[in-house]
Amino acid sequence: MERLNRGLIWLEQLLAVLILVGILGTMFAQVVARYIFRAPFSWSEELCRLGLIWMTFLAAAYIMAQRRHLAVDLWSTRVGPVWRARADLFVYVFVASTCLLLCLGSLRFVWFVHPVGSPALGVAKSYWYGGVSLGLLLMAFHSLVHAWAVWSGQVMKNDTATEIDETLQLSWDERRGDESAKRGPQ
Amino acid sequence: MTLGLLIVGMLVLLFLRVPVAFSMLLPCLLYVSFSPDITLGVALQRTMSGLDSFPLLAVPLFILTGYVSNAGGLADRLFRFLLCLLKRVPGSLGYVNVISSLLFSWMSGAAVADAAGLGSVLVPAMKKRGYDEGFALGLTGASSLIGPMMPPSIPAIIYAVAAGVSVGGLFFASIVPALVLTAILCVSVAIYAARHPLPETDEVQGTRLASAAYQAAPILLTPVIILGGILGGVTTPTEAAAVAAAYVIVLSGLFRSLSWKSLRESLQATTSTTGSIMLIVAAASLFGWIIAREQGPQAVTALLTSLTDNPYVFLLLVNISLLVVGMLLEPVAALLIMVPILMPAAREYGVDPLHLGVIMILNLVIGLLTPPVGLVLFVLSSVTGTSVQRVITGTLPFLLPLFVTLMIVTYVPALSLWLPKLLLK
Numbered sequence: 383m384e385r386l387n388r389g390l391i392w393l394e395q396l397l398a399v400l401i402l403v404g405i406l407g408t409m410f411a412q413v414v415a416r417y418i419f420r421a422p423f424s425w426s427e428e429l430c431r432l433g434l435i436w437m438t439f440l441a442a443a444y445i446m447a448q449r450r451h452l453a454v455d456l457w458s459t460r461v462g463p464v465w466r467a468r469a470d471l472f473v474y475v476f477v478a479s480t481c482l483l484l485c486l487g488s489l490r491f492v493w494f495v496h497p498v499g500s501p502a503l504g505v506a507k508s509y510w511y512g513g514v515s516l517g518l519l520l521m522a523f524h525s526l527v528h529a530w531a532v533w534s535g536q537v538m539k540n541d542t543a544t545e546i547d548e549t550l551q552l553s554w555d556e557r558r559g560d561e562s563a564k565r566g567p568q
Numbered sequence: 569m570t571l572g573l574l575i576v577g578m579l580v581l582l583f584l585r586v587p588v589a590f591s592m593l594l595p596c597l598l599y600v601s602f603s604p605d606i607t608l609g610v611a612l613q614r615t616m617s618g619l620d621s622f623p624l625l626a627v628p629l630f631i632l633t634g635y636v637s638n639a640g641g642l643a644d645r646l647f648r649f650l651l652c653l654l655k656r657v658p659g660s661l662g663y664v665n666v667i668s669s670l671l672f673s674w675m676s677g678a679a680v681a682d683a684a685g686l687g688s689v690l691v692p693a694m695k696k697r698g699y700d701e702g703f704a705l706g707l708t709g710a711s712s713l714i715g716p717m718m719p720p721s722i723p724a725i726i727y728a729v730a731a732g733v734s735v736g737g738l739f740f741a742s743i744v745p746a747l748v749l750t751a752i753l754c755v756s757v758a759i760y761a762a763r764h765p766l767p768e769t770d771e772v773q774g775t776r777l778a779s780a781a782y783q784a785a786p787i788l789l790t791p792v793i794i795l796g797g798i799l800g801g802v803t804t805p806t807e808a809a810a811v812a813a814a815y816v817i818v819l820s821g822l823f824r825s826l827s828w829k830s831l832r833e834s835l836q837a838t839t840s841t842t843g844s845i846m847l848i849v850a851a852a853s854l855f856g857w858i859i860a861r862e863q864g865p866q867a868v869t870a871l872l873t874s875l876t877d878n879p880y881v882f883l884l885l886v887n888i889s890l891l892v893v894g895m896l897l898e899p900v901a902a903l904l905i906m907v908p909i910l911m912p913a914a915r916e917y918g919v920d921p922l923h924l925g926v927i928m929i930l931n932l933v934i935g936l937l938t939p940p941v942g943l944v945l946f947v948l949s950s951v952t953g954t955s956v957q958r959v960i961t962g963t964l965p966f967l968l969p970l971f972v973t974l975m976i977v978t979y980v981p982a983l984s985l986w987l988p989k990l991l992l993k
Contacts, residue, residue, distance in 0.1 A: 398839035399832070402628060409629065409810030413803055427622055430806075435619050437628070438850065441843025442589075451587035452844055452898050456940050458585060473586050480594045484611060487601075491609020514616050514850075 387447065387527050394444040394520065401437040405430045428502040432510060439517020446477070447524040467532050474529035481522035485515050571862045574599060578855075588901045589851040596854045611854055618853020619846055622806055623725060623735050628842040629809030630720040633790070633816050634676030635834035638685045640820025642787045646671045647689065649784035652777045659761025661694045662707060666753045669711035673718035673746070674791035675816065677725075678841075679936050683712040683944045688951040698766055702962030705954060709937050709944050710966035711753055716899065716933045717746035720794055720809065723899045723932065726849065727925045730856070730907040735805040736798040740988040741922040745930065745977045752969045786819055799991055845900050852904030859908055869913040879917040883978050886910060886924075887931055894935020898943065902932045919981075926984040930977055934970050937963050 408426050416422040445451055453473075458466050492515055496508035530536075577595035582588065593615075600611045637643055647668050654660040654667075668690070669682055676682060687708045694704035716723050719739035728735040794812050797803035803811060820826035859865070872882060893902045906928065914924045936944040939960060949956045977983055 395836060395839070398843070399835045402632070402835055402839050402842075405625065406629060406632070406810055406813055409625070409807055410814045413807050413811055417802070430625050431620050431622060434625055434628070434846070435616060437839060438619055438843055438846035441839040442847040443843075445840050445843050448840075450840065450844065451589065452848065452901070453585050453587045454582045454896060454941050455585055456583060469585055472584065476581075476586055476594070477590050480590050480597065483597050483601075484593070484608060484615070487597075487608030488612035491607065491612055494609070510620070511612055511616055514612060 383527065383530075387524065390520065390523070391444045391447045394440045394447075398437050398440040398444070401433045401440070405433045405437070408433075425502045428500055428505075432500075432503075432505065432513075435510060436513040436517075439513050440520075443517050443520035443524060446521045447527070449528065471529055471532045474525045474532065478522040478525035478529065481518040481525070485518040485522065488515065570599065571859065571864045571867070574855075574858065574862075582896075588898065589847040592848075592851040592855040592901075592905075596851075596858050599858055614854040614857045615850045618850045621729055622804070623729050624846070624849065626720070626725050626735065626806040626809040627722055627845065628838055629806070629813045630677050630722060630725070631841050632834065632838040633720070633809065633813045634678060634681045635837050636813065636816045636820055636826065636831070637672070637675040637787075637790075638681060639826060639830040639834045640816065641823065641825035642675065642816060642820060643668070643672050643685050644689075645780075645784045645823075646787055647686070649777075649780040652780040659757050659766055661690065661697055661699065661766075662703075662757030662760060663754060665690045665694070665704075665707050666711045666714075666750055666757060669714045670718065670746070670750050671788070673715040674720075674794070675787075675812070676715055677720045677722040679712040679715045679933060679944050680947050682715040683709060683947045684951050686712070687948050691948070691952045691954075698764075699760075700764075701954065702958065702965075703760060705948055705952065705959050705962035706964070706966040707753065707757065709948055709959065709963045710756075710970060711750075712944055713930075713933045713936065713970070714746050714749055714753075717742050717749060717926075717930060719743065719791075720805070720812070721929065722845070723903055723929045724925065725805070726845075726900050727903050727907060727929060729849075730852075730904055731911055731921050731925060733921045733925065734992070737922055737988045737992055738925050739795065739798065739805065740991055741984045742926050742929065743987055744983045745926050745973070748976055748983060749930075749970075749973045752973050753966075756966070756969050787816075790815060848898075848901045849904060852901065856904065856908040865909055865912040868909050869916055872913050873916060879919060880979065882913070882917045883919065883927065886914075886927065887974060887978060890928060890931035891934060891938075894932040895938045896941060897932075897935070898941070899929070899932040899935065902935070903928060920985055922988055923981045923984045927974075927978050930974055934967070934974065937967070937970070 408430055412423050412426040442451070458469065461469075488511070492508050492511045495511060496506050498507040499505060500507065500510065574595045577598075578591050581591035581594065597608065597611060600606050600608055647664065650664045650667055650671070651660070654663050657663060665686065668686055672682055672686065691701075691704045691708055695701050715721070719742060721739070721742060724738045724742055725735055727733075728738045790812055793815055794808045797808040797811060798805055817826070817831070872885065875885070876882060890902070890906065893906060897905070910924070910928070911921065914921070936942050939945065945956055945959045945963065948954070949959045952959075
């Protein structure tokens, strides 16, 4: 399970970065095509919007795996590790349930819109909504992995946080004065 | 009643540390599940439609510009140039702190990046030169708020999309208020320097001004590319973001200050920040749709108009409520929740949407400096190795110049509206 989880995080990160590079390249090429070659693209805007949807939900999935979604923390520093673990368990189960409810509840809709194509690219609408559904499914998976880790008392290692997030996390840990803070839902 | 339950449900979930996006999403999904005339397919559609927007594409591209500028050492070059320029002025490091934030804000639209990048360098340097630690921390925190005010500002793009106003218009509307904030912070530095004799800085001994200016000059072209492109009608704000991102990548490459590893990390950090922000945008899209469906904005407008018919009192109420919201919520999430609620009421009172946007952004970014969830406080604490309590006590006096700026921006609409009217006729 741990290997699958890590493999998925790696893949989600890679795809999100490739899509970002694609968006940057397409937008830049659009300006060049319009002003240098006098031949503006008709498809670039739609492709980038599709890319943004996929990138958002792939990135949202891997930051769920890294527990770095924005949350308001008003009290967790004032309670012991047991209560914090219980609260974390609630958060993970809750997030997984929300993702699964929206993903599975809207499957019929995604199937229904499949024959409809987008105006410029003709990409089936199910691929647009499919990005959201896939992202929700991946977030549910990562949340359940965390929930299992908390339930079984394992420590999940956050090894891919960015520098700012790491220092931010470090500051929290120092203030809490215990190592278990690294297991927070963010 | 339904609307109240929805909002209470969201607040309870936020209190339980559920991530912001999911705190909004689940009450909405329950609402949809119990509504006989809508399906979860509609919920999915509304969630995705929040992201299916061309102006929003500027968000990841401007975030990338900020990350690459930091990783590629562009911020350091600006910093050294300012040190050389102002080294003989009393309180020079204080001014350098404020003006570095102003210059860096042209490449980055987020206060956290500014506080993290400049705080780690400036706070120790200021302490070493005899500045009070609290003053150094407070000034760095307050000046980092110029970032989300000055274009390209991420909250401005989010507001523009949520309110249906021009991104370029809001960019130009926020320039003068950001300069007012800069000027007021410079006055704070001048008052401090007059009361505390400070030695001249020696951080850049041996570096000539001409050489530092030569090193910094190409970086100062970034705002020209962004604002000039938009103003000249050459690029849309999204295209300007792409050109600016490509420019800072090439520039950092030419300076040989950006390794492949740093570029990869900047790209990863960009997708990570984008995923976090955009998931909230997607959830808020569904949340906003349900609020509108339940006629929430009309209810708020009716309540406010029953309280007062004076636009100045209305703006005061808006300021108070947004300051409270800003203390609890991150600016992007707060904007997405509050814009659909306040916009119709503001229209009733004749408040210009661009002016309202500037007021809302300034209010909510002040929340980044106030407990319990002031993100800039925690970033400053971690990058300087100071306790959060010390950062809070250092920041408190700076809330006064920030509130003065807020009052000026709120009650002098011309500051926000003059430039867009002049440039975007």
